[in-house]
Amino acid sequence: MLSGIQPTGDFHLGNYLGALRGWVEDQHEHDSYFCVVDLHALTIPRDPAELRAKSMECANLLLAVGLDPDVCTLFLQSHVPEHAELSWLLECTASMGELRRMTQFKEKTARGGEEAARVGLFTYPVLQAADILLYDADRVPVGDDQRQHLELTRDLATRFNQRYGETFVVPAAAIPAAGRGARIMDLQQPTAKMSKSAESPQGVVLLLDPPEAIERKVKRAVTDADTGTGSVRYDPAAKPGVSNLLELLGLATGRAPAQVAADYSQYGPLKVDTAAALVELLRPIQQRYWELTADPGVAEKALEQGADKAHSVASVTLRRARHSVGLLPRP
Numbered sequence: 001m002l003s004g005i006q007p008t009g010d011f012h013l014g015n016y017l018g019a020l021r022g023w024v025e026d027q028h029e030h031d032s033y034f035c036v037v038d039l040h041a042l043t044i045p046r047d048p049a050e051l052r053a054k055s056m057e058c059a060n061l062l063l064a065v066g067l068d069p070d071v072c073t074l075f076l077q078s079h080v081p082e083h084a085e086l087s088w089l090l091e092c093t094a095s096m097g098e099l100r101r102m103t104q105f106k107e108k109t110a111r112g113g114e115e116a117a118r119v120g121l122f123t124y125p126v127l128q129a130a131d132i133l134l135y136d137a138d139r140v141p142v143g144d145d146q147r148q149h150l151e152l153t154r155d156l157a158t159r160f161n162q163r164y165g166e167t168f169v170v171p172a173a174a175i176p177a178a179g180r181g182a183r184i185m186d187l188q189q190p191t192a193k194m195s196k197s198a199e200s201p202q203g204v205v206l207l208l209d210p211p212e213a214i215e216r217k218v219k220r221a222v223t224d225a226d227t228g229t230g231s232v233r234y235d236p237a238a239k240p241g242v243s244n245l246l247e248l249l250g251l252a253t254g255r256a257p258a259q260v261a262a263d264y265s266q267y268g269p270l271k272v273d274t275a276a277a278l279v280e281l282l283r284p285i286q287q288r289y290w291e292l293t294a295d296p297g298v299a300e301k302a303l304e305q306g307a308d309k310a311h312s313v314a315s316v317t318l319r320r321a322r323h324s325v326g327l328l329p330r331p
Helices: 013-026 048-065 082-091 096-100 103-108 119-133 144-164 211-219 240-253 257-261 267-293 297-325
Strands: 002-005 033-036 073-076 139-141 172-174
Touching (some): 002 013, 002 119, 033 048, 048 073, 048 267, 073 297, 082 119, 082 297, 096 119, 103 119, 103 144, 211 267, 240 267
Parallel strands (some): 002 033, 139 172
16 A cells, blocks of 8 residues: 655644544555655745755654554655656656646646646656556555546556556555545635645644644634524534534544534534544644654654665566566666
C-alpha cells in the first residue's frame, strides 16, 4: 500500500480523520509506504527555506500521529531519485489529451490560465503514477479528488504492460471501511471540505491548534436557525453544520453521528462537548510532536531508514521498466 501527502499548508483535522488515522491502522495490516511528496510541492513557487521546514514538520507530524518507522516505510519522495526517472518513462507513455482532461489541472489554471502554469502542474499526475507503480502497490487509499489520478495510473500501467510486456502491478483504489476516510467539512462553510487552502482559517481546526483556539472555532461553528424540538439531528443535506459537529464528535468518541445526536437537544452543549473531545483527541499528538521537534535526529533517522528501504524496492522496479523500454543497463 502506498500513500503520500504534500508538505504544504498546515495539517488539519480533515487530514487526520480523513486519512492519517487510517494510515496508522493500515501500517499493521499491509506492507505500507508513506511518503512526504516534496517534489509535488514544486508545481507552484515555494520559498526554499519554508519547503525544507515544512518537510520536516510534515515528517514529525506523521510520526506524532502514530506512524512507526520500524513497521512502515516513511520517506521523502525527493530522497528516492527513482520517482523522477520513472516519471519520465511514464510521460513518454501518457498523452497530452488525457492530461488535459485532469480536473485538478483545469481547476488550478482556471484563474491564471494555462500559459502561466508550470509544466509540472500539468504533468504531476504522471509523477503521482510513478510514486505508486514503483512499489508494486495494489492498494491505494484515495479521496474523491484523487480518483481520476488513480485511473490515469491504472491506464498508464496497463498501456505500458501491453506495449512493453508485463512490468507493473495495476493498482486498485482502496475504498475506506465504514467510519474511516471521513470527509470532514469546514466549520464555517459546512458544505465545503475542510482544506489547507480555505479562505477562512476559522473553519479549519489545525492539528497544532492550542485548546483555546479549538474551543473558539467550534463555538463559532455555523449551525442553523432551527432551534426547536429535534433541531439536533444527523441530516447532512438539511442540516450540514449540525451534522458536521455530530460527525466530529462521533469520530472522536467512536460513535455513529445519529447515536450522538440522541444525547442533545441544543446546539450549545453539543459544541462544548465536541470541542472538549477534539482537544483530548489531539492532545497526545501535539505532545508527541513537540517532543520530536526538540529532538530532530529522530525524524532524520526515520527518513534515512525509510529512504534506504524505499530505494531498495524502487530500484528493482525501475530497472525492470528500463529494460522493458530498451534502455541499456549501466556497465
